[in-house]
Amino acid sequence: MNAWEQVRKYVEAGDDAGLAAHLGSLGDAGRRAVAGELPRHLSGRSRAEVADQASGLRVAGAACFSGAAQVAAWLNRRDLRLPRRPRADAARVAEVLRRRDDRWRRDLAHRLVTGLRPGERRGWQNVDGQPGYDLAARLAIETGIEVPENDAFVVGWLWDVCHRFWQGGRLGLLRDDPFLDVLTPRVFAAEGAAAPLIHDWKWNSAYNKHTVISALADLAAEGRLDRRALLDGCVTRFLTHGHDRDIEPFTVLWERLRPEPAELPVVDLVRVLPVAAPPLARLAAGELGRVPLDVDLFGEAVGALAFRPERRHVTTALQRIALARPEEADGALAALALVFGQQTPSLRDRAVRLALKLAPHASPETSGVVRAAAAGLPAELRDQIAGAFGAVEAEPPEVLTPGEPSRR
Secondary structure, three states, rough: HHHHHHHHHHHHHHHHHHHHHHHHOOOHHHHHHHHHHHHHHHOOHHHHHHHHHHHHHHHHHHHHHHOOOHHHHOOOOOOOOOOHHHHHHHHHHHHHHHOOOOHHHHHHHHHHOOOOOOOOOOOHHHHHOOOOHHHHHHHHHOOOOOOOOOHHHHHHHHHHHHHEEEEEEEEOHHHHHOOOEEEEHHHHOOOOOOHHHHHHHHHHHHHHOOOOOHHHHHHOOOOOHHHHHHHHHHHHHHHHOOHHHHHHHHHHHHHOOOOOOOOOHHHHHHHHHOOOOOOOHHHHHHHHHHOOOOOOHHHHHHHHHHOOOHHHHHHHHHHHHOOOHHHHHHHHHHHHHHHHOOOOHHHHHHHHHHHHHHHHHHHHHHHHHHHHOOOOHHHHHHHHHHHHOOOOOOOOOOOOOOOOOOOO
16 A cells, blocks of 8 residues: 555544554655545535544645645645644644654644634634644743734634633633733734634633733733733724724723723723723723823814714713803803704703803803704703803704605
8 A cells, every 4th residue: 555545545544643653654755646536536525524534634734745734734724724633633743743843843833824814713712722823832931932913813822812711721821821911912812813712701700701801911920921012902992983883892802901090091991081992982081081191182082972872972972061060161161052853851950060160261262063953952042052152053944855764
């Protein structure tokens, strides 16, 4: 039986241990023969057959193709890149690759890390391994290469840590992780990083296990990680992804880090407030309530809160405006003008009462803004504004065509 026939027999039988032993006994000619047959073997197989044989085919290709580029291309083939047990597959492939020299293996490790792409798997499936990550990570550790920037590698690392915590891992597994220092800063910029963090927080915290978020905060508390760098990373994420609802894991980390008032990035929190996704908007509103704001930032903050669609934020704006100082009147009144358009009578009424209180401190320009916004108020409220700010011209009545619903 020639070299290829014996390899094919092991592959089709799913005997990976026997295959690895046999591949180790092949000489150069035998490996070349197997390498020549592997693509032809794939071309005549159905998708289901290839999936069944993927583990053995990956091991055979890793052992028999001569160049690192060839091996990387083989392992990254779409029909081979999803072995059923990725972690076991990584161990087997890494074992046969140890016969190669160090320079060759570093080349392959670099190719596998940079070649990682977001996986087809979604959600909980990735706990079983981000496609390609396990082998790339194992080789990166074994060869000592400097891990190049690749978002898919960061995401794979997060899924792996999540899995290890689910398996009962303690804080030490992350404290001693070889990628902790280089990958932690990249978590805040990596596309796709939120998905494993959300899954991790949802499931591991529900079962009183460690989570990536809690572990990062704990490591910062003990000095293993730079707490200031984590806070800065959260701010970076807020500014770049704050409008995405999956910003929540980073708001949770921020809360776990418990920043002092002096550490709050006040200007950044004000800037993100108008368009922030609800989790970040709640965080920003709460944090801004912990510190005094200068006149301009106060006006911007209450205006952003009044602009948001959630009633809770509009109410917060009114509460803070109720405590406004005379010098904050213009910013407060500009925010109240936004509330005049609210459909909730209680909010509208309260906004008018606050506007009347601040009227003596309004500039002419702001008074004009208030009068313009008051045009759509009910007559009684409109008259109250007119008495304090000057005549208000009511909006013209809405003219409807037959069958057209009113917009009011």
